Amino acid sequence: MSTTTLAPTRRSFDYKTFLANNGALVGLVVLCIALVIATPDFLTGQNLLNIGIQVSTVAVLAFGMTFVIVAGGIDLSVGAVAALSAMASGWFFVSAGMPGWVALLGGLAVGLLAGIVNGAANAYGKLPSFIATLAMLSVARGLTLVISDGRPIKTAAEVSFLGGNIGPVPMPIVILVLAALVASFILNRTVLGRSMYAVGGNAEAARLSGLPVKRIIVTVFALAGLFAALAGLLLAGRLDSAQPQAAAGYELDAIAAVVIGGASLSGGLGKISGTFIGALVLVVIRNGLNLLNVSSFWQQVVIGLVIALAVGADVLRRKTRNS
């Protein structure tokens, strides 16, 4: 028999479960309170908008990553694909002379295509997702440099619009909210989303139940590519140009956000709300450390410790479930 069916004493159980399930949220709240006390610059309208803008790129990348991780894979290429998509969009606009909105859609299509290639290499080519997307990381970054010849390319006004403001509200925050709603809808309401959990939890059981596992995997990576392209265009829009080294290393932030948000790297678990909180934790820590004039070197140390802590919480969560 297994003891999992047994509920330990109610009081301690609830407290533990709450902490285990909402560790990231609790951490975020504690972090914010600490920063409000530590520096008067934190709780200002301008700083909060800054945080919102910064979180938008990471979070949009991480939403795509959430699909992949829930389905039991990993995507190391999202940062490079973001850069490639933005650069391609710039190239479509400047060199190919396409209309701005076509260039924008073209950029998204490049991300989607890169994702489909990732997914096909994983599902049909039998490459582990780690390897397939590591290869894509290199290819996409390389192509970005090839297209741009290592120089920034100006983006279309339609792309720059993504980095602008609607009234007082920065456009990236609007996009972030929309992306979160769409991602959450896909994951929670659609057959595709529910299938991702099954594939990540036990791909063989999912297959034998008649789920089209390979197609699901391709779609999952395609979505990750699409979200990466959106993040890349957001980034380019803010700078009015696509940078060849844009979003370098962002894949690690995205993975960290997903994991801090409570997803399991072994698949089958994860939520968009969690990922959003995870991305906020990362950005708020960086923002706070900047406000406190902590060197960026030390920031990396702190971020590393936070990731370790979050994964520790994941282990704790498993333990409370299995014992």
Add this chain to the structure above:
Amino acid sequence: MTVHPLITLQNVTKTFGQVTVIQDVTVSVYPGQVQVLLGENGAGKSTLIKMVAGVYQPDGGQILVDGTVTTLPTTRAAEEHGIATIHQELNLVATMSVAENVMLGRMPTKLGMVDRKELRRQARAALALIGLEIDVDTPVGELGIARQQLVEIAKALSINARVLILDEPTAALTRHETQALFAVMADLRRRGVGMLFISHHLDEIAEVGDTVTVIRDGHFIAEVPASTPEDELVKLMVGRSIEDQFPRRADETPALTEVLTVTNLTSAGHFDDISFTVRAGEVLGIAGLVGAGRTELIRAIAGADKYDSGSVAVRGAQLPKGDIQAAIRAGVGHVPEDRKGQGLVLDASVNDNLGYATLASSARFGLADFTGQRRRAEAVAAKLRIRMHTIDQPIRSLSGGNQQKAVFGRWIIAASTVLLLDEPTRGVDVGAKVEIYELMNSITAAGGAIVMVSSELPEILGMSDRILVMRDGRLAGELSAADATQDTVMTLAARSGAAQR
């Protein structure tokens, strides 16, 4: 009495939170004796074992080792007292050699390097303890499950284990392998090793056991000799008498409609030229030794694997090769052999697990039908009497029998009419087994057809209307339920196998 027990759990109690899982139970293991622990899934056997193994501490009562009150705070402490556990999930490193596995954690070294020669010598000595003759350089992963188990027993003995806890060691073994294990156990018994043995196979109890401790719902029920009749044991275990362990109710007048037609099905290296039909309302049993190609055949019919030639048709319509979705649409449901590895998404809820086969077909515009799914899942869970707190709990936390019912439930929701069952009651306790058999009856009564692969002969004999026997990937013969006996089936299954006893 002059023989003192090696270890005694005396009036132990264990609670988790507010739930008492073990209440005042006493069990002893004597040198040279096999103490059988009998109880349904969830009766508390695992908890008892874990107390002996140093994983859990009793909340009440005490543990006596050689008559002295002892605490076993860790598994390490238990090992130091000579207590070793052979778990169902073996603790071996598949990629390492037999020798390395046997000597894991105590590799002989010379100048800081592993002394390979000494390693092999000691490992061979350990294997000799149970008369196991295998190349110690073989990676453990290449051995069958039965031999892996023996390697683990050898390892335990080489650390001077005096008490061996065997947690369902026969669950994954063939009859032949089981016999080999029992021979080793008999030898250990002669040498004074005490054993605590758990099995769901009642017939094994009289064969290897000395005394049986029966527990039910965490309570000590009785201690009886192992020669106690099976009916009596079942009654003690489930608290009521189960009239009929195999309640097959075949249709008096079988329908003539052929539901499943398999023609000349061949898959190189797995099975060869298999043809048979199953009619509506019929249970076709497929018997054979492990490795005879039964699972591969079932998987090919279900569309899980491709095959080389031949055809599969459901109600006259041919199914495309290796297409699970097409098979499901034609009404085929597949209950795979390995429930945890292939049947269930363990971290997902009971509700989700019941709904995977119908996730897409019940959807509208790509949106999952949550309300409908929950309604269907709750209805089927009630019908199959799946015991759970809520339909949203992870299916991992259900007992084996209830998990298996959920795999069946998935196909009942999908309205499958051809069920392919691979070891449908493996690791399922007696009470739940009978429920699964009743479920098979209700499926056939409604015009469904069932193909059942099983290594448990009593189950094959008790539940099949017709029996196919496979040997080395071929059909060795067909028997009607009336003609089949353990002997006729085994003769067909093992006839040319000179290695078989």
